[in-house]
Amino acid sequence: MLSHAKKGDRGQISKFQPKSPEEVRLVELGFKVGAHYEIVEQAPFSKDPLVIEINGVRIAVRRFLLNHIEVI
Amino acid sequence: MTDSLVALVGNPNCGKTALFNTLTGLRNKVANYPGVTVEVVKSELSKSYGGNCVLIDLPGTYSLSPVSDDEAITSDFLSGAPGQLKPQLIINVLDATQLELGLGLTLDLLRLETPVLVALNMMDLAESSGAVINVDTLARELGVPVVPISATKKWGLNKLSNAIESCISTPQTSKVLDWNDLSSKGDLVHKIALSCTETKGRRSELTARVDKYVLHPVFGPLILLAALALIFQAVFAWAAFPMDLIESFIGKIAELLSTAMPQGLLRDLLVDGIIGGVGSVIVFLPQIVILFSFILFLEDFGYMARASYLMDRIMGTVGLSGKAVIPLVSGLACAVPSILATRSIPSKRDRLLTMMLAPLMTCSARLPVYALLIAAFIPANQFLGMNRQGVVMLLLYVGGVLAVLGVGFVLKATVLPGEAQPLLIELPRYKWPSLKLLGIAILDRARMFLKRAGTFILAVSIVMWAVTTFPRKPEDRAGTDIEYSIAGRLGTVIEPILKPVGFNYEISVALIPGFAAREVMVSALGTVYAIGGESEESKGANLTTFVQETWAPSTAYALLAWYIFSPQCLATFAVLGRESRSLRKTSGIFVFYLALAWLAAFAVFTISSWILS
Ligand SMILES: Nc1nc2c(ncn2[C@@H]2O[C@H](COP(=O)(O)OP(=O)(O)OP(=O)(O)O)[C@@H](O)[C@H]2O)c(=O)[nH]1
Numbered sequence A: 001m002l003s004h005a006k007k008g009d010r011g012q013i014s015k016f017q018p019k020s021p022e023e024v025r026l027v028e029l030g031f032k033v034g035a036h037y038e039i040v041e042q043a044p045f046s047k048d049p050l051v052i053e054i055n056g057v058r059i060a061v062r063r064f065l066l067n068h069i070e071v072i
Numbered sequence B: 001m002t003d004s005l006v007a008l009v010g011n012p013n014c015g016k017t018a019l020f021n022t023l024t025g026l027r028n029k030v031a032n033y034p035g036v037t038v039e040v041v042k043s044e045l046s047k048s049y050g051g052n053c054v055l056i057d058l059p060g061t062y063s064l065s066p067v068s069d070d071e072a073i074t075s076d077f078l079s080g081a082p083g084q085l086k087p088q089l090i091i092n093v094l095d096a097t098q099l100e101l102g103l104g105l106t107l108d109l110l111r112l113e114t115p116v117l118v119a120l121n122m123m124d125l126a127e128s129s130g131a132v133i134n135v136d137t138l139a140r141e142l143g144v145p146v147v148p149i150s151a152t153k154k155w156g157l158n159k160l161s162n163a164i165e166s167c168i169s170t171p172q173t174s175k176v177l178d179w180n181d182l183s184s185k186g187d188l189v190h191k192i193a194l195s196c197t198e199t200k201g202r203r204s205e206l207t208a209r210v211d212k213y214v215l216h217p218v219f220g221p222l223i224l225l226a227a228l229a230l231i232f233q234a235v236f237a238w239a240a241f242p243m244d245l246i247e248s249f250i251g252k253i254a255e256l257l258s259t260a261m262p263q264g265l266l267r268d269l270l271v272d273g274i275i276g277g278v279g280s281v282i283v284f285l286p287q288i289v290i291l292f293s294f295i296l297f298l299e300d301f302g303y304m305a306r307a308s309y310l311m312d313r314i315m316g317t318v319g320l321s322g323k324a325v326i327p328l329v330s331g332l333a334c335a336v337p338s339i340l341a342t343r344s345i346p347s348k349r350d351r352l353l354t355m356m357l358a359p360l361m362t363c364s365a366r367l368p369v370y371a372l373l374i375a376a377f378i379p380a381n382q383f384l385g386m387n388r389q390g391v392v393m394l395l396l397y398v399g400g401v402l403a404v405l406g407v408g409f410v411l412k413a414t415v416l417p418g419e420a421q422p423l424l425i426e427l428p429r430y431k432w433p434s435l436k437l438l439g440i441a442i443l444d445r446a447r448m449f450l451k452r453a454g455t456f457i458l459a460v461s462i463v464m465w466a467v468t469t470f471p472r473k474p475e476d477r478a479g480t481d482i483e484y485s486i487a488g489r490l491g492t493v494i495e496p497i498l499k500p501v502g503f504n505y506e507i508s509v510a511l512i513p514g515f516a517a518r519e520v521m522v523s524a525l526g527t528v529y530a531i532g533g534e535s536e537e538s539k540g541a542n543l544t545t546f547v548q549e550t551w552a553p554s555t556a557y558a559l560l561a562w563y564i565f566s567p568q569c570l571a572t573f574a575v576l577g578r579e580s581r582s583l584r585k586t587s588g589i590f591v592f593y594l595a596l597a598w599l600a601a602f603a604v605f606t607i608s609s610w611i612l613s
């Protein structure tokens, strides 16, 4: 799950079927199956939100929204 | 023939407004964060680019399925809401440095009936990062013309205007692209982006380097604080010298007029009303310019979206997400655009909560009031290596932020319960702002400030002068001239309400026009004191000295506390009413802030009088 990723992790999205409008927005922002990502930074203490670079675009996002994204 | 409508559509932050400005000669707000433009803006295409059509700038969006009010404005406009004109041509602005992100919207646009022309923007950045994009392949894949441009460097704009002309005169239907759901759309976008990218650019070095510190768990928050401290330090330290110059210049004019003109109403109007009023506000021009220089630089460099990331947790405690930070920070300039900017917040509840808090941010119209009182009552010596006046100014801004958090907490616990929608925001690449454009934007702010002083504040000053002068006191009556005037009588009526918070009679009088606009308080005090000044030589002396000599320090502190909360400035509440679509909520929050202002001033006055006695 992408929501469990730690700072410095890299990988590829393997499965993601968006259900809510927010999840659809994630896909539009580049969270597509096959996309490569890297966790650039995470907030202190709670480690949430985090900054992900995906397709060369940096996005700040709460882990909650990444719950349904499977990664390898 | 009527002019054709041409709409600029694209992702947030892809440069639509920059292009709009260059093509129309306007200077609308351009900044490096998503969600700058939040309304439909129209203007004629410049003659130098062919004229004959009306350009329309729209809020940015990632697709035609809107998730926020600003995006809905764009999709409604394109779907041609009843009674609205549909554009004859869509210019789809794409950011060449992140092509794939933009193409999703392009596919949506190609499904509309309106012809599309692609403007491939930011070619200067793509080029310097080493990216090569095959424009012909892109045009072939999409089936529409593609023109590479740079909106800020003005590359390719003549080609673009020619393309606009030919697209309008001979509209072409675009080819049908094969996709039916989100996932096949994603695949197609990826395939197109891949096929026309010959060399991928390096990742932005600048962004990676700067983000290492700006987003850092420890340094990030420290940098945020240091930036704020620097700004308010600079507002005081750097502005002092030019302010002295302006002040002595205005004093000279007042003196000259007083001696050159015969005694009478006209001289009083000019010296007391106009110079006393408008002059006392113009003095603050240097501070306004310095404040805006910093804000505009940070906005254009790309810091704002980072600030929302850094502040997300703190905002969470009051039921907001980091998304609220961008509108709230723009409230440092003025609450009106700040309330409009909340349109980019997706959740209705979060948006409502943010706009209700916006009036508490320390807007630039509070600056003259704070600055006046600080200059009069806080010594300018060093404190922990900083100018003490700057420190107090910083504390007042922090006070505004704490007020936002405190009131946010109360509203979350009462009228707007619930949690914020989780943060999701694109962090744009950092860009070095063009010094020329930055300079123009700063000058525009200065011009706006002076224009306001020359029109609105001038008018209020004249009215103030009239109501503090008439009716004139008959010779045989006791008391001062001003007590006999309309304003004086009004002041006497409200004085009892304000006495417990330590406000004197002059403040009571000056607070009333202060509701029209905050900084008018200063010009009104200027007028009241100029008229009320007993002796001839005190006329034209500066307002700071007056205030310093006649007010108790606790009165000044109480007024500062009042100004943190007071729901002043009618324009703010008019916009709040319109955007919240609720008269009840708007009037409720107005009364609430008024009560808070009174209580805060009362507490500060009582405590500081007790300590100082
Ligand atoms: N280097 C470079 N920067 C550009 C170019 N066009 C725009 N910019 C910068 O990109 C940023 C965003 O520009 P805007 O015009 O505000 O973007 P927008 O598409 O109107 O954004 P929204 O109103 O938020 O949808 C600003 O910092 C601009 O100065 C360009 O061609 N080259």
Ligand SMILES: [Mg+2]
Pocket (backbone or CB within 6 Å): B016, B017, B018, B029, B030, B036, B037, B058, B059, B060
């Ligand atoms: Mg814009």
